[in-house]
Amino acid sequence: MSKILVTGGAGYIGTHTLVALAEAGFESVVIDDFSNSKPEALRRVSALAGREIPVMRADLRDAEALRRTFSEHTFDAVIHFAGLKAVGESVRIPLRYYDNNLVSTVRLLEAMEEHGCRRLVFSSSATVYGDPASLPLREEAPLSATSPYGRTKLMIEEMLRDLARASALKNDPPEGAWRIDALRYFNPVGAHESGQIGEDPNGVPNNLFPYLSQVAVGRLPELTVYGSDYPTPDGTGVRDYLHVMDLAEGHVAAVRHLLDESLPAPFAEAINLGTGSGISVVQAIRAFESASGKSIPVRVSERRPGDVAACYADPSKAARMLGWTARRNLAAMCEDTWRWQSRNPSGYA
Ligand code: NAD
């Protein structure tokens, strides 16, 4: 059975991916410092997966902790979720983001080199496309970033391409060459169908779906719609919302891609994970109302600084290279978010 190290495995996308990995027959080990998650999330994952998932509580910047983990286990690949992700906070406290996201990635890559594990799935983001010049977004589109958070993703992607280039220069044999998939996620939403795990943001949510669901469950009074004068069909922002279990299955497909020894290596591929459809804020509200049976009070305000009008993927590279396409629709995204939120009104607390 292949063994996967999952950094940041206690977080939103990590927990769902651990369940998908277990279903696909992979063994996982988690490293997380619980800076943005709770141990309860992993207890529920173990129950869903039907087996205990070993957890190392550590900060990835701690080289000694990484060395211990890599000496105790032999990993076939690493999925690297750990990082800070709040765009607005990264503008206010940029050094926290550069320190956490960049230093932890460098320490992890050093540990991987040292222990001869050179297969990596990295959590990148559609944020690396900045304000898109044309849609849908293909991987070759120009890259730019509008926040320190986005710049950490861009810098890490460059770091990974440099590693693959160095691997080629050294003429590493195929089994020892870097194989990297940087997955550019669009907007992950929803929860596991069981309602046992889901997104549990600290404080007031920044993102549309957790905000919508907290209004529906009565934790927040109303939703603010940021802008109704965008050049989109109904004037509100358009995004490519993607069910988190589809995203989780995308990671399983990426791990299989990295383990495919028939592929020439080294490589460092950037791959979009999205549905390819754009949904507006108004469409998302309507779908959420119909899934939850609750009406959502709404107030329209100014545009949120830094937001783009529309952003959606061309997901054809993922279909071609990973054999992956998103299967779940907007109704399922809303129903599963609601099942999680209504059964766990205070999240994991
Ligand atoms: P999350 O905050 O729920 O999970 C991240 C996990 O990493 C948390 O459990 C946190 O405790 C842990 N962590 C953070 N810094 C760490 C460190 N130095 N050492 C050890 N553990 C650490 O976030 P998520 O939504 O699951 O996102 C996972 C990844 O996907 C992140 O890299 C994020 O930037 C990226 N991403 C997320 C989205 C999204 O909308 N959720 C979109 C695009 C990309």
Ligand code: UFG
């Ligand atoms: N929105 C509202 N009200 C809210 C929250 C969001 O109207 O309370 C709107 C936004 O203006 C936007 C849409 O809903 O039009 C989606 O907003 P999200 O915050 O859910 O998602 P973003 O696309 O803005 O952000 C996501 C990720 C970030 C990433 C960014 C850029 O969460 O990590 O995409 O790719 F940086």
